[in-house]
Amino acid sequence: MKSLTIPDLHQRKLLLLESISGSKAYGLATHSSDTDIRGVFVLPQDELYGMEQTDQVSNSSNDIVYYELKRFVELLAKNNPNMLELLAVPEDCLLHLHPLFKRLTPELFLSRLCQSTFAGYALTQVKKAKGLNKKIVNPVEPQRKSVLDFCYVTQGQGAVPLQEFLAQQGIELEACGLAKIPHMPELYGLYFQEGSRFKGVVQSDQANDVSLSSIPKGLAPIATMSFNKKGYSTYCREYKEYWEWVEKRNDARYQNTLSHGKNYDAKNLMHTFRLLDMAEEIARAGQIVVRRSNRDFLLKIRAGEFEYAQLVNMAEERISKMDDLYAASNLPEEPDIDRINQTLVEMRREFYKAYCN
Numbered sequence: 001m002k003s004l005t006i007p008d009l010h011q012r013k014l015l016l017l018e019s020i021s022g023s024k025a026y027g028l029a030t031h032s033s034d035t036d037i038r039g040v041f042v043l044p045q046d047e048l049y050g051m052e053q054t055d056q057v058s059n060s061s062n063d064i065v066y067y068e069l070k071r072f073v074e075l076l077a078k079n080n081p082n083m084l085e086l087l088a089v090p091e092d093c094l095l096h097l098h099p100l101f102k103r104l105t106p107e108l109f110l111s112r113l114c115q116s117t118f119a120g121y122a123l124t125q126v127k128k129a130k131g132l133n134k135k136i137v138n139p140v141e142p143q144r145k146s147v148l149d150f151c152y153v154t155q156g157q158g159a160v161p162l163q164e165f166l167a168q169q170g171i172e173l174e175a176c177g178l179a180k181i182p183h184m185p186e187l188y189g190l191y192f193q194e195g196s197r198f199k200g201v202v203q204s205d206q207a208n209d210v211s212l213s214s215i216p217k218g219l220a221p222i223a224t225m226s227f228n229k230k231g232y233s234t235y236c237r238e239y240k241e242y243w244e245w246v247e248k249r250n251d252a253r254y255q256n257t258l259s260h261g262k263n264y265d266a267k268n269l270m271h272t273f274r275l276l277d278m279a280e281e282i283a284r285a286g287q288i289v290v291r292r293s294n295r296d297f298l299l300k301i302r303a304g305e306f307e308y309a310q311l312v313n314m315a316e317e318r319i320s321k322m323d324d325l326y327a328a329s330n331l332p333e334e335p336d337i338d339r340i341n342q343t344l345v346e347m348r349r350e351f352y353k354a355y356c357n
Contacts, residue, residue, distance in 0.1 A: 016039075017089075021037065024036070026292050027291045043068055079110070111335050126315050151210070162225060277292065284325070
Protein backbone atom coordinates (compact mmCIF):
# COMPACT_ATOMS: atom_id res chain seq x y z
CA MET A 1 0.00 0.00 0.00
CA LYS A 2 1.38 3.42 -1.01
CA SER A 3 2.09 5.74 1.92
CA LEU A 4 0.41 9.13 2.07
CA THR A 5 2.51 12.06 0.86
CA ILE A 6 2.27 15.79 1.48
CA PRO A 7 0.70 16.40 -1.97
CA ASP A 8 -1.85 13.65 -1.15
CA LEU A 9 -3.02 15.57 1.93
CA HIS A 10 -3.76 18.63 -0.17
CA GLN A 11 -5.12 16.98 -3.30
CA ARG A 12 -7.41 14.62 -1.39
CA LYS A 13 -8.54 17.41 0.97
CA LEU A 14 -7.57 15.55 4.13
CA LEU A 15 -6.26 18.55 6.07
CA LEU A 16 -7.93 19.93 9.18
CA LEU A 17 -5.16 22.42 9.93
CA GLU A 18 -2.10 23.84 8.23
CA SER A 19 -0.14 26.65 9.81
CA ILE A 20 3.20 28.39 10.16
CA SER A 21 4.73 27.49 13.51
CA GLY A 22 7.96 27.95 15.46
CA SER A 23 9.79 31.26 15.69
CA LYS A 24 7.57 33.00 13.13
CA ALA A 25 4.45 32.10 15.09
CA TYR A 26 6.09 33.19 18.36
CA GLY A 27 7.05 36.53 16.79
CA LEU A 28 10.72 35.72 17.43
CA ALA A 29 11.94 35.14 13.87
CA THR A 30 15.20 36.62 12.66
CA HIS A 31 16.55 36.95 9.12
CA SER A 32 18.04 33.43 9.40
CA SER A 33 14.88 31.72 10.70
CA ASP A 34 13.38 28.89 8.65
CA THR A 35 9.67 28.63 7.96
CA ASP A 36 8.25 25.67 9.86
CA ILE A 37 4.89 24.26 8.80
CA ARG A 38 2.76 22.06 11.05
CA GLY A 39 -0.63 20.57 10.38
CA VAL A 40 -3.25 17.95 11.18
CA PHE A 41 -4.92 15.54 8.75
CA VAL A 42 -7.52 12.79 8.80
CA LEU A 43 -6.75 9.35 7.40
CA PRO A 44 -8.82 8.24 4.42
CA GLN A 45 -11.56 6.00 5.79
CA ASP A 46 -10.36 2.83 4.06
CA GLU A 47 -6.87 3.28 5.53
CA LEU A 48 -8.35 3.80 9.00
CA TYR A 49 -10.04 0.40 8.71
CA GLY A 50 -7.01 -1.30 7.17
CA MET A 51 -3.82 -2.80 8.58
CA GLU A 52 -1.45 0.05 7.76
CA GLN A 53 -2.06 3.51 9.15
CA THR A 54 -0.05 6.71 8.73
CA ASP A 55 0.59 8.63 11.97
CA GLN A 56 2.73 11.37 10.49
CA VAL A 57 3.72 12.82 7.13
CA SER A 58 6.78 15.06 6.76
CA ASN A 59 9.43 16.29 4.37
CA SER A 60 13.04 15.12 4.58
CA SER A 61 14.18 18.00 6.79
CA ASN A 62 11.12 17.87 9.09
CA ASP A 63 10.49 21.56 8.45
CA ILE A 64 7.02 20.46 7.32
CA VAL A 65 5.18 17.95 9.52
CA TYR A 66 1.54 16.84 9.57
CA TYR A 67 0.05 14.66 12.32
CA GLU A 68 -2.87 12.30 11.87
CA LEU A 69 -5.85 13.32 13.99
CA LYS A 70 -5.60 10.42 16.47
CA ARG A 71 -1.88 10.92 17.03
CA PHE A 72 -2.41 14.66 17.39
CA VAL A 73 -5.13 14.18 20.00
CA GLU A 74 -3.00 11.64 21.90
CA LEU A 75 -0.23 14.21 22.19
CA LEU A 76 -2.68 16.94 23.17
CA ALA A 77 -4.00 14.70 25.96
CA LYS A 78 -0.43 14.48 27.28
CA ASN A 79 -0.25 18.30 27.19
CA ASN A 80 2.58 18.29 24.67
CA PRO A 81 3.62 21.97 24.27
CA ASN A 82 4.20 21.82 20.50
CA MET A 83 0.75 20.34 19.92
CA LEU A 84 -1.08 22.66 22.34
CA GLU A 85 0.38 25.64 20.48
CA LEU A 86 -1.48 24.52 17.36
CA LEU A 87 -4.78 25.13 19.17
CA ALA A 88 -3.96 28.84 19.43
CA VAL A 89 -2.17 29.68 16.19
CA PRO A 90 -2.09 33.45 15.44
CA GLU A 91 -4.47 34.26 12.57
CA ASP A 92 -1.68 35.55 10.34
CA CYS A 93 -0.04 32.11 10.54
CA LEU A 94 -3.08 30.09 9.51
CA LEU A 95 -2.81 28.60 6.03
CA HIS A 96 -5.85 26.31 6.24
CA LEU A 97 -8.47 25.75 8.95
CA HIS A 98 -11.28 23.20 8.64
CA PRO A 99 -14.39 24.04 10.73
CA LEU A 100 -14.15 20.67 12.53
CA PHE A 101 -10.73 21.57 13.94
CA LYS A 102 -12.40 24.18 16.16
CA ARG A 103 -13.85 21.28 18.22
CA LEU A 104 -10.39 20.83 19.68
CA THR A 105 -10.35 23.66 22.21
CA PRO A 106 -7.62 24.44 24.78
CA GLU A 107 -10.20 23.98 27.54
CA LEU A 108 -10.63 20.35 26.49
CA PHE A 109 -6.97 19.55 27.11
CA LEU A 110 -5.28 21.99 29.48
CA SER A 111 -4.47 20.47 32.85
CA ARG A 112 -1.87 20.51 35.60
CA LEU A 113 0.23 18.22 33.43
CA CYS A 114 1.42 21.46 31.82
CA GLN A 115 3.61 22.07 34.84
CA SER A 116 5.82 19.15 33.83
CA THR A 117 5.48 19.49 30.06
CA PHE A 118 6.18 23.24 29.95
CA ALA A 119 8.04 24.15 33.17
CA GLY A 120 9.57 20.69 33.52
CA TYR A 121 10.87 20.82 29.97
CA ALA A 122 12.23 24.31 30.66
CA LEU A 123 14.14 22.83 33.62
CA THR A 124 15.71 20.19 31.35
CA GLN A 125 16.74 23.01 29.00
CA VAL A 126 18.43 24.83 31.89
CA LYS A 127 20.33 21.64 32.74
CA LYS A 128 21.23 21.30 29.07
CA ALA A 129 22.49 24.89 29.08
CA LYS A 130 24.64 24.12 32.12
CA GLY A 131 26.08 21.08 30.36
CA LEU A 132 26.87 23.13 27.26
CA ASN A 133 28.46 25.87 29.36
CA LYS A 134 30.67 23.26 31.03
CA LYS A 135 31.76 21.89 27.64
CA ILE A 136 32.59 25.36 26.30
CA VAL A 137 34.43 26.55 29.40
CA ASN A 138 36.22 23.24 29.97
CA PRO A 139 37.08 21.76 26.57
CA VAL A 140 38.56 18.25 26.51
CA GLU A 141 41.89 17.85 24.71
CA PRO A 142 41.78 15.63 21.59
CA GLN A 143 44.67 13.49 22.88
CA ARG A 144 43.02 10.93 25.16
CA LYS A 145 44.66 10.36 28.53
CA SER A 146 45.65 6.86 29.61
CA VAL A 147 45.61 4.89 32.85
CA LEU A 148 49.18 6.08 33.49
CA ASP A 149 47.99 9.69 33.78
CA PHE A 150 46.01 8.66 36.88
CA CYS A 151 48.86 6.81 38.61
CA TYR A 152 50.83 8.56 41.38
CA VAL A 153 53.68 7.50 43.65
CA THR A 154 54.21 8.65 47.24
CA GLN A 155 57.24 10.88 47.65
CA GLY A 156 58.06 12.61 50.91
CA GLN A 157 54.83 14.01 52.29
CA GLY A 158 53.24 14.25 48.85
CA ALA A 159 52.95 12.42 45.56
CA VAL A 160 54.36 12.68 42.05
CA PRO A 161 53.11 11.24 38.75
CA LEU A 162 54.32 7.67 38.24
CA GLN A 163 56.06 8.47 34.96
CA GLU A 164 57.90 11.40 36.56
CA PHE A 165 59.04 9.19 39.44
CA LEU A 166 60.34 6.49 37.09
CA ALA A 167 62.20 9.09 35.02
CA GLN A 168 63.88 10.32 38.20
CA GLN A 169 64.96 6.76 38.99
CA GLY A 170 66.02 5.95 35.45
CA ILE A 171 63.67 2.95 35.34
CA GLU A 172 61.72 1.87 32.27
CA LEU A 173 57.96 1.54 32.71
CA GLU A 174 57.97 -1.92 31.14
CA ALA A 175 60.53 -3.18 33.69
CA CYS A 176 58.24 -2.55 36.67
CA GLY A 177 55.79 -4.84 38.40
CA LEU A 178 52.72 -4.15 40.52
CA ALA A 179 51.10 -6.07 43.37
CA LYS A 180 48.03 -5.11 45.35
CA ILE A 181 48.45 -4.01 48.93
CA PRO A 182 45.95 -6.02 51.03
CA HIS A 183 43.09 -4.06 52.64
CA MET A 184 44.08 -0.86 50.79
CA PRO A 185 41.93 -0.41 47.63
CA GLU A 186 43.67 1.16 44.60
CA LEU A 187 47.07 1.08 46.35
CA TYR A 188 49.86 -1.03 44.91
CA GLY A 189 53.43 -1.93 45.69
CA LEU A 190 55.72 -0.84 42.83
CA TYR A 191 58.60 -3.26 42.22
CA PHE A 192 61.82 -3.29 40.22
CA GLN A 193 64.70 -5.73 40.15
CA GLU A 194 67.49 -6.02 37.61
CA GLY A 195 66.97 -9.11 35.50
CA SER A 196 63.40 -9.73 36.68
CA ARG A 197 60.70 -10.04 34.00
CA PHE A 198 57.63 -8.22 35.27
CA LYS A 199 54.49 -7.38 33.24
CA GLY A 200 54.89 -3.63 33.45
CA VAL A 201 52.25 -1.25 34.84
CA VAL A 202 49.82 -1.56 31.92
CA GLN A 203 49.54 -4.09 29.12
CA SER A 204 49.06 -1.44 26.40
CA ASP A 205 48.33 2.26 25.81
CA GLN A 206 44.64 1.38 25.41
CA ALA A 207 44.39 -0.55 28.69
CA ASN A 208 41.63 0.44 31.11
CA ASP A 209 43.29 -0.95 34.22
CA VAL A 210 46.74 -1.60 35.64
CA SER A 211 48.52 -4.92 35.15
CA LEU A 212 49.61 -7.10 38.08
CA SER A 213 52.79 -9.20 38.20
CA SER A 214 54.00 -12.17 40.20
CA ILE A 215 56.49 -10.73 42.70
CA PRO A 216 59.37 -12.80 44.11
CA LYS A 217 59.00 -13.51 47.83
CA GLY A 218 60.98 -11.12 50.00
CA LEU A 219 61.43 -8.43 47.35
CA ALA A 220 60.72 -4.98 48.81
CA PRO A 221 58.76 -2.40 46.80
CA ILE A 222 60.60 0.67 45.57
CA ALA A 223 57.47 2.79 46.15
CA THR A 224 53.75 2.77 46.86
CA MET A 225 51.57 3.65 43.87
CA SER A 226 47.94 4.82 43.74
CA PHE A 227 45.70 4.37 40.70
CA ASN A 228 42.73 6.75 40.76
CA LYS A 229 40.40 4.36 38.96
CA LYS A 230 37.25 6.35 39.72
CA GLY A 231 38.85 9.52 38.36
CA TYR A 232 39.95 7.66 35.22
CA SER A 233 36.43 6.28 34.65
CA THR A 234 34.91 9.75 35.07
CA TYR A 235 37.44 11.18 32.62
CA CYS A 236 36.66 8.46 30.03
CA ARG A 237 32.93 9.18 30.27
CA GLU A 238 33.43 12.94 29.93
CA TYR A 239 35.89 12.48 27.06
CA LYS A 240 33.38 10.33 25.16
CA GLU A 241 30.48 12.72 25.85
CA TYR A 242 32.50 15.78 24.82
CA TRP A 243 33.76 14.45 21.51
CA GLU A 244 30.37 12.94 20.61
CA TRP A 245 28.92 16.41 21.25
CA VAL A 246 31.59 18.00 19.03
CA GLU A 247 30.76 15.54 16.25
CA LYS A 248 26.99 16.09 16.44
CA ARG A 249 26.73 19.78 17.32
CA ASN A 250 25.18 22.32 14.95
CA ASP A 251 28.29 24.30 13.97
CA ALA A 252 26.40 27.40 12.82
CA ARG A 253 24.56 27.57 16.14
CA TYR A 254 27.75 26.83 18.05
CA GLN A 255 29.63 29.63 16.29
CA ASN A 256 26.78 31.99 17.23
CA THR A 257 27.23 30.85 20.84
CA LEU A 258 30.92 31.71 20.66
CA SER A 259 30.35 34.99 18.84
CA HIS A 260 28.42 36.66 21.66
CA GLY A 261 31.08 35.48 24.14
CA LYS A 262 28.69 34.46 26.92
CA ASN A 263 29.29 30.67 26.64
CA TYR A 264 25.65 29.57 26.41
CA ASP A 265 23.27 28.48 23.68
CA ALA A 266 21.31 31.71 23.39
CA LYS A 267 18.49 30.24 21.30
CA ASN A 268 18.03 27.42 23.78
CA LEU A 269 17.73 29.77 26.73
CA MET A 270 15.41 32.11 24.82
CA HIS A 271 12.96 29.23 24.37
CA THR A 272 13.43 28.23 28.01
CA PHE A 273 12.02 31.59 29.10
CA ARG A 274 9.26 31.39 26.47
CA LEU A 275 8.19 28.03 27.94
CA LEU A 276 8.25 29.44 31.47
CA ASP A 277 6.07 32.37 30.37
CA MET A 278 3.56 29.99 28.80
CA ALA A 279 3.57 27.68 31.83
CA GLU A 280 2.70 30.60 34.09
CA GLU A 281 -0.02 31.91 31.74
CA ILE A 282 -1.66 28.48 31.56
CA ALA A 283 -1.67 28.15 35.35
CA ARG A 284 -3.03 31.65 35.99
CA ALA A 285 -5.49 32.11 33.14
CA GLY A 286 -5.91 28.74 31.45
CA GLN A 287 -4.79 30.30 28.16
CA ILE A 288 -2.30 29.36 25.47
CA VAL A 289 -0.56 32.46 24.14
CA VAL A 290 1.65 31.67 21.16
CA ARG A 291 2.65 35.15 19.95
CA ARG A 292 4.95 36.53 22.62
CA SER A 293 4.40 40.06 23.93
CA ASN A 294 7.89 40.24 25.50
CA ARG A 295 9.63 39.81 22.15
CA ASP A 296 12.33 42.40 22.91
CA PHE A 297 13.38 40.66 26.14
CA LEU A 298 13.49 37.22 24.48
CA LEU A 299 15.48 38.49 21.51
CA LYS A 300 17.95 40.14 23.88
CA ILE A 301 18.55 36.68 25.38
CA ARG A 302 19.10 35.31 21.90
CA ALA A 303 21.54 38.11 21.13
CA GLY A 304 23.61 37.25 24.21
CA GLU A 305 22.92 40.45 26.13
CA PHE A 306 22.69 38.67 29.50
CA GLU A 307 25.29 36.80 31.52
CA TYR A 308 24.86 33.03 31.63
CA ALA A 309 24.66 32.83 35.45
CA GLN A 310 22.07 35.62 35.53
CA LEU A 311 19.76 33.77 33.15
CA VAL A 312 20.13 30.43 34.94
CA ASN A 313 19.36 32.03 38.31
CA MET A 314 16.30 33.80 36.89
CA ALA A 315 15.00 30.59 35.33
CA GLU A 316 15.58 28.46 38.43
CA GLU A 317 13.84 31.04 40.64
CA ARG A 318 10.75 30.96 38.41
CA ILE A 319 10.75 27.16 38.24
CA SER A 320 10.87 26.98 42.06
CA LYS A 321 7.54 28.85 42.24
CA MET A 322 5.68 26.56 39.79
CA ASP A 323 4.44 24.10 42.43
CA ASP A 324 2.53 26.83 44.29
CA LEU A 325 1.29 28.39 41.06
CA TYR A 326 -0.21 25.15 39.76
CA ALA A 327 -1.56 24.12 43.16
CA ALA A 328 -3.58 27.37 43.19
CA SER A 329 -4.82 27.01 39.60
CA ASN A 330 -8.31 25.95 38.51
CA LEU A 331 -6.93 23.37 36.09
CA PRO A 332 -7.91 19.71 36.41
CA GLU A 333 -5.23 17.22 37.36
CA GLU A 334 -5.48 15.59 33.93
CA PRO A 335 -7.63 16.00 30.81
CA ASP A 336 -10.98 14.18 30.64
CA ILE A 337 -10.07 11.26 28.36
CA ASP A 338 -13.69 10.10 27.91
CA ARG A 339 -14.75 13.54 26.74
CA ILE A 340 -11.73 13.77 24.43
CA ASN A 341 -12.47 10.35 22.97
CA GLN A 342 -16.09 11.30 22.30
CA THR A 343 -14.96 14.48 20.55
CA LEU A 344 -12.56 12.48 18.39
CA VAL A 345 -15.29 10.01 17.40
CA GLU A 346 -17.71 12.79 16.49
CA MET A 347 -15.10 14.60 14.40
CA ARG A 348 -14.28 11.47 12.42
CA ARG A 349 -17.93 10.65 11.79
CA GLU A 350 -18.69 14.13 10.52
CA PHE A 351 -15.53 14.33 8.42
CA TYR A 352 -16.15 10.99 6.69
CA LYS A 353 -19.83 11.76 6.19
CA ALA A 354 -18.99 15.03 4.41
CA TYR A 355 -16.01 13.47 2.62
CA CYS A 356 -18.06 10.60 1.19
CA ASN A 357 -20.83 12.92 0.07
